[in-house]
Amino acid sequence: MEIVIFGAGSIGCYLGAILTKQHINVTLVGRDRLKNTIEQRGGIAISDYHGREDNITNVNYTTDPSALVNADVVLVTLKCTAIAEARTVLANFCRDDTLIVCLQNGVGSEQMVKASLPANKVVAGIVPFNVVGENGKFHRGTEGSLYLPFLPALIPIKEAFMAYGLPCEFTQDMDAVIWGKLQLNLNNAINAFADIPLKAQLSQRGYRALLSACQKELLRYCARKGIKLAKLTAVPPSWLPSILMLPDWLFRVVAKKMLDIDPHARSSMWEDVQAGRETEIGFLNARVVELANSIGLKAPANKLVAELLEVRSAGKAVTVTSEELIELVRELQDR
Numbered sequence: 001m002e003i004v005i006f007g008a009g010s011i012g013c014y015l016g017a018i019l020t021k022q023h024i025n026v027t028l029v030g031r032d033r034l035k036n037t038i039e040q041r042g043g044i045a046i047s048d049y050h051g052r053e054d055n056i057t058n059v060n061y062t063t064d065p066s067a068l069v070n071a072d073v074v075l076v077t078l079k080c081t082a083i084a085e086a087r088t089v090l091a092n093f094c095r096d097d098t099l100i101v102c103l104q105n106g107v108g109s110e111q112m113v114k115a116s117l118p119a120n121k122v123v124a125g126i127v128p129f130n131v132v133g134e135n136g137k138f139h140r141g142t143e144g145s146l147y148l149p150f151l152p153a154l155i156p157i158k159e160a161f162m163a164y165g166l167p168c169e170f171t172q173d174m175d176a177v178i179w180g181k182l183q184l185n186l187n188n189a190i191n192a193f194a195d196i197p198l199k200a201q202l203s204q205r206g207y208r209a210l211l212s213a214c215q216k217e218l219l220r221y222c223a224r225k226g227i228k229l230a231k232l233t234a235v236p237p238s239w240l241p242s243i244l245m246l247p248d249w250l251f252r253v254v255a256k257k258m259l260d261i262d263p264h265a266r267s268s269m270w271e272d273v274q275a276g277r278e279t280e281i282g283f284l285n286a287r288v289v290e291l292a293n294s295i296g297l298k299a300p301a302n303k304l305v306a307e308l309l310e311v312r313s314a315g316k317a318v319t320v321t322s323e324e325l326i327e328l329v330r331e332l333q334d335r
Helices: 010-021 032-041 065-070 080-093 109-116 152-164 174-185 188-194 198-202 205-225 237-244 248-258 268-275 285-294 300-313 322-334
Strands: 002-006 025-029 044-048 053-056 073-076 099-102 121-124 131-134 137-140 146-149 168-171
Touching: 002 010, 002 065, 002 080, 010 025, 010 044, 010 053, 010 131, 010 137, 010 152, 010 268, 025 065, 065 080, 073 080, 073 152, 080 109, 099 109, 099 152, 109 121, 121 174, 131 268, 146 152, 146 174, 152 168, 168 174, 174 205, 174 237, 188 198, 188 205, 188 268, 188 300, 198 205, 205 237, 205 248, 205 285, 205 300, 205 322, 237 248, 268 300, 285 300, 300 322
Parallel strands: 002 025, 002 073, 044 137, 073 099, 099 121, 146 168
Antiparallel strands: 044 053, 131 137
């Protein structure tokens, strides 16, 4: 079986390196910048929050999308912002019998791809953990299992990840997983404008209060629409906003049992802001605002997050304190 990882950035390189190490035939398709970096260092280095480190030298990385012609399975690891352009490339090169798995944040990217490739089976998967890359080194800073739909063609991929020690699960309810991941991803932009590691950011109640308010807005929308959210942490999705509002000392105790995070880990959106790239805010917090408004609800906390990210993306520091954020959230909830 031939696997192609299309749009191999941080997530794609991390997954591709593991599959290569596990002797899966995989080709990574991405940009010149990464191809040159990987060639110069002689491969890809990967690490994780457990302290594991590996250097994979026999990586097949190309910038030529014609590699898609040979693919039996394509894992699309591009950002949501690149899907509109990517689906044209996929349509031009993929065979009709190629299985396409979209591994994006947000909701509905696989539908965009399906619209351009009606003959193909196009499904969604979820990568719940964070990977940050630099100079051909890719570090997974948070825990979480990969989620894939149960399909025979994906069994070798699941087994390869599991054999390496990367949790990977099949699920019959991918929609619930996607919405559950969206709830967690509402912190991506907050971490980006906070400009500090995730663990340090979540240790401050002000940032948590803002995230809690954002999650409540999403949960209200989902409740109105009858949408189920999967449990992706140690507690049910409905508990998360309340847990985030715990005092700092108590939250630190509870958080250790909920999600393991590297002290230096940051969100992928922080990485995008630092690199001056377009962010996925339109598919995350701004999308929640859009969805809420579509059924007569308001989402002021998510709107505020989108506005603060715009300030940070413009190169300006967001100098709001934790205490000021708590007051801002109170004002939003009183409106």
